[in-house]
Amino acid sequence: MKTFVCIKYVPDTSEAEVKVNPDGVTVDSSRFSFDINDADNYAVEESVLIKEDKGGEVTVVSIGPKQSDVMIRMAMAKGCDKALRVEDERIADHDPLMVARVLAGAIKGQEFDLVFTGCWADDDGHMSTGVALAEYLGVNHASMVKKVEILDGKVKAHRELEGGLMEVVELELPAVLTIQTGINEPRYAPIRGIRQAQKKELNVAGLDDLGIDPAEVGSDASQVIVENLYIPEVESTAEFIEGEPEEKAEKLASILVKGGLV
């Protein structure tokens, strides 16, 4: 099995307050901690589990800054074999389609059986990169995958659907799978492993090195324009309806009618 796993370095916005920069279109990330995107961490684990079971090679691909090297080294400490980090200011990285094009450009031309991505990114939450990547690579895909079984020349993917349904699909390889969290239990990357992973190959490349035309992945090519970011107003009008069930129902109905909601 030759696998690529695409991972993203994202801020943890759950602890520090989210503040929009004065430009109105970016977020002040100076007080956030950064780490591998949660779903991508499961994708790394799945790729390593498959390698441990079937043999082969896993390559990490990531678009991100130098600081994200620690995340890549951790993935290599867990068992990934080599890595490519793409860094280029010209990439319109707020647009999942442009991101997918860059990832496709980095993978294309190389032999592969599987490409894993997380099913969504914790920062922008588009859930589109993996699927678009399959399109650009011209291969099959399955999204929200909760279980993977490798068959002869095929992969059986269990997809988590709305309402808790599971759909089982068989795909011809090569294929892209977007991995849902909970598929496995990501392991810890011990520091000694991270140190040893320093010896593994981590290449850094720009668009020119990869032969990707900047005009095709930059803001001019993107159809997504961020016009304005704002923190939603917290509305604090909550009304507790008191009384017997019948009274409550009547009061509620009249509120809904008055508010034009029914």
Next chain:
Amino acid sequence: MSTESQTFTEKYDLLGCIQCGRCTGGCPVTVRADLNVRQFVNDAYDEEKLDELARLAEIWDCTACHTCAVRCPKGLKPLEVLIGLRSMIVESGKVEPTVRDALQSVLLEGNPWEKARATRSDWMEGLDVKIAEPGVAVENLFFVCCTNAYDPRVQTTVKNLVKLLNKTGIDYAFFPDDESCCGSEVFTLGEEGLFEMLVEDNTEYLNEFTAERMVTISPHCFTTYRTHYPDLKNPVIHYTQLIDELIAEGKLAWKGELSKKIVYHDPCYLGKQGGIFDEPRRILKSIPGVELVEFERRRERSLCCEGGGGKMWVESESKKERLADTRIKDAKALGAEIVAVACPFCVLTLEDAMKNLGYEEEMRVAEIMELLGEIVDL
């Protein structure tokens, strides 16, 4: 494999063990878990068995209270055998997700609580805190500790301490927010590589500052710096030692009385491991109105609250009564209205037990600094 296990036997001096049983006889968790530390000291000698031993769930029940080490007549540290076995699991990466996240957070953010490094000094907001600068000598240099810095429940300890220091006018400063975890729990969780890295990096960082003494607030930092950091240039003390001095010098003015029955719980890392038993008691006794009572199990024999040994991140499988519950029941039997402690982990575990038992109305768990904040004129 054989060279590795040779190291194991040598590293923990397993041949020195005479199987006297003093360790197991004092181990507090034996009442609620299957842990038999003497058996581990015995069995770990067999190199073939190491992998099997490392897979036993009970190696994670040890709270690193150090009772076994204190009692061992041969000067062994039986608990470190368990830590060595934990290391084998850590190196394989197959640890509990909570342990994984705590360790990774120490590496990436310098604290085990998965908080951003950039927010480490947020607790200082609204306070006039003096910040240390490398090379500028200060008398008392404070190391805040990750738990005191980030956990809102125990931040009162450090906030009150700052107010008290400002009031007394003594020369002090806190480390800036690039201070990192001391690694106490990294060590006991068995992440040897990360702990070695912390010792190296922290020694270099802490030695950039010049002080008559470095004052720790958590007993875990206190003991870890004193035991595992041989090259620190500034002597390390615990804050209760400083407060005890200030009281003796008459530097604190009381603003009233605290007419309460208080029992003091010796934290394992301050008492058994740090040898600090009297200072906290003297502080409490000096508070006007306080009646200090004592647990039957006190000082070196103090019952562990199960907050150490990485247990903040490892859930015990045992459904038997937690030691913290036992401790709180003992306090209740003594008629204590306040259980006073001097450790952030003890505050969290004992308070949790007190709430679980439904004693909130009649009892409280408080850090000594919390009480001083209420009774000293600040």
